[in-house]
Amino acid sequence: MPRGQSGVLAFLAADPEGFALLQLRDAASGEPLTPARTASREELCQVVGEIEQSRSPRWVMLRTSPWLELLTSADVHLAKAHVLSLAQRLLHRSPLAAVRLPDIDLENPPSSRDTGGQGALFSAPVSGESLQELVNMFAAQLQAMPSDPAAFKRLQLLIHAESVGALIAAEMESAGLSWDEHGHRQLLRRMLGERVPDSVRPPKLAALAQQLGQNLQSPGLNPDSPQELLRALHRAGFAVQSVRAWELEQIAHPAITQVLEYKKLSRLASTHGDAWLDAWVAHGRFHPHYVLGTVASGRWAASGGGALQLPHSIRQVVRTPEGRTFVVADGRQLEPRILAAMSRDRNLQQAGLQDDLYQWLIDAGLVKDRNEAKLGMLSVIYGGTSGGAQAVGAALKKNFPAAMDFVDSAARAGERGDGVSSYLGRGCPPADERWMQAQRGTRDEASQRAADLAARSRGRFTRNFVVQSTAAEWALIWMGHARHLIHQAGWSQECRQVFFVHDEIVFECPTGLAPQLAEIIRHAAALAGRTLFGEQSVSFPVSVAITQNYAEAK
DNA sequence: GCGATCACG
């Protein structure tokens, strides 16, 4: 059945009678190489480890759960995977696919347990799916792959990268992020006062609220209610539109300073207070749950604990144990570089020759400082035109015409209701039926205006999508290469990836290994560029920090 | 359940 496939596939399925069912198949023919064999929960890790050692297969599974939890805790490393649920979503959306496959509910993929007979719900030992279903699903996915060899390669790379991402996510969930719980509690006591029940306002916050009520002549004021606070501010003579921090920051007044102080502390208490520590940190480690496949652009999300929104102010309590260190790396100006590579804009590629792309823009006299450079670039990629960004955007437009044409054309496609896709073929979600309807209906001026607004909104989305989704692909491939190189070096046990946020990865390793690990990460970044864009790829410099305290990285 | 707000990239 397959084309462009070689080697061995190892299907890992649920055994309705026991725990796991494994079968090796030839990737080229799809034919079984071995009869299906069962493995109990106790046997699984050893059986899988032996197959990995002897055959180095690509592991085909519906999703990583529950297999990876077990394998990771036993330090069984899988080099390659094909995660069917993620591949299904990719193929459903990709314009490169030869056939449109049905979508899949990633949270609750179809399983034999659900379709099984009476009592299956109670007797099923694992959440899972039959071997036959997995084999069928894989075959259907292969059928849906494009016949054009170049398109095939891209989509296959995307599926493989997404799948290794799922392995890494499972490994990070198991490893957790080292967290100084005691230091965090001390911080809370210092800022909020003694611990109180969750339903009670912490002492220092309560005192602030009381003072605020007095100072604004609004006794009993609840500053957590934006409406109440806005009315109180108006009564006190502050002509503000909202109570947003950035608006209040414009006003220099002791009462306003107090409001801002209250907001800051209130936020700390509610999002990273004692209850958060109780819920998410155990034995000195934070264990978030990473969610793949749900964000349209292919970025990851996290559910629970808000892992991807860790405030900088709390990072001081993210500390390694004694003798170990973090190696923190981030892709420098990743999105502009991705845009330079995709659009083949010679000038932007020229700018990217410098490790600090923004400095090039400054030296070329296009912008006055780094902040303006960053703002201008983001404005171009997001489609912004407001205020200061407009002038900067215009300067960039003139100097990087090919890059601008590229994102502009993505925006126009979106405005028309067409789809766009990433470099490897991740398709954006289609315009929904209501949107299409609104574009067709021009009953009156108001509905026409609303339709135009919606069209431009979708244009900004597709403009951003082509860059953001390809940046997400680069990051996946970067992580995948790093993981592979670390495994090759024999350091999989002692060097662990512990965090990932879009364009930044954090490893934890023994202090002595950090310089070499840093080199591996840089090398992986260079490989990622070539894997994605070929030998002529633009460069992707990364900045690397070695530190025991996350707050000190960059 | 939804909007406002604010945290991150």
Added chain:
DNA sequence: ACGTACGTGATCGCT
């Protein structure tokens, strides 16, 4: 000429 910054998650008050 005109005009709108992109994507997420968590919490809280309000209806």
